[in-house]
Amino acid sequence: QKEVEQNSGPLSVPEGAIASLNCTYSDRGSQSFFWYRQYSGKSPELIMFIYSNGDKEDGRFTAQLNKASQYVSLLIRDSQPSDSATYLCAVGLTGRRALTFGSGTRLQVQP
Amino acid sequence: DADVTQTPRNRITKTGKRIMLECSQTKGHDRMYWYRQDPGLGLRLIYYSFDVKDINKGEISDGYSVSRQAQAKFSLSLESAIPNQTALYFCATSDPGLAGITGELFFGEGSRLTVL
Numbered sequence: 001q002k003e004v005e006q007n008s009g010p011l012s013v014p015e016g017a018i019a020s021l022n023c024t025y026s027d028r029g030s031q032s033f034f035w036y037r038q039y040s041g042k043s044p045e046l047i048m049f050i051y052s053n054g055d056k057e058d059g060r061f062t063a064q065l066n067k068a069s070q071y072v073s074l075l076i077r078d079s080q081p082s083d084s085a086t087y088l089c090a091v092g093l094t095g096r097r098a099l100t101f102g103s104g105t106r107l108q109v110q111p
Numbered sequence: 112d113a114d115v116t117q118t119p120r121n122r123i124t125k126t127g128k129r130i131m132l133e134c135s136q137t138k139g140h141d142r143m144y145w146y147r148q149d150p151g152l153g154l155r156l157i158y159y160s161f162d163v164k165d166i167n168k169g170e171i172s173d174g175y176s177v178s179r180q181a182q183a184k185f186s187l188s189l190e191s192a193i194p195n196q197t198a199l200y201f202c203a204t205s206d207p208g209l210a211g212i213t214g215e216l217f218f219g220e221g222s223r224l225t226v227l
Contacts, residue, residue, distance in 0.1 A: 092213030
């Protein structure tokens with residue numbers, strides 16, 4: 001079992017729809033969770049971070065954390081073609097001094 | 112200017128050559144990291160350093176070495192490059208975070224290395 005798992009996709013959604021990206025992690029004691037967006041050939045850029053159970057909203061983005069079920073998700077409302085990218089989930093696993101990344105989910109927003 | 116700068120941005124080299132990738136930062140962060148990215152494999156940690164005297168191996172350190180020359184500089188070396196080290200390499204920095212919780216990473220623009 002990978003420590004941080006994501007479906008590689010591609011996830012294809014029509015413009016204006018809600019895109020739902022999911023990430024599961026193996027370590028129940030993990031405390032910090034991040035979503036990065038990465039365009040092809042570019043560096044990852046932070047979209048959201050979340051530390052506590054529940055939802056956290058920032059504009060069109062909502063991060064959802066459920067520590068009991070060990071998953072974190074990212075919802076993108078009113079998806080735009082410019083949202084087409086790979087989304088990386090990163091987790092601060094217990095005892096690790098650096099973030100551990102999932103392999104990423106590629107999102108395609110169809111105009 | 113970028114807060115985290117990597118040089119070179121692109122490099123093509125031959126098997127057996129020594130290669131150094133350099134990273135410098137102006138964010139004032141103590142923590143610096145080197146990650147490698149391969150298609151479909153996400154980002155994997157090679158080495159990290161929490162201060163000049165603190166160097167730690169990551170999950171894929173074999174075949175790599177690092178040097179932390181100063182708080183702002185962290186270099187990655189491939190002593191004898193091999194083709195499966197062809198990848199996109201990212202340097203990143205972070206601050207200590209809250210109460211020991213691993214904080215956000217700030218990435219450089221990446222160094223694309225091709226080993227023939």
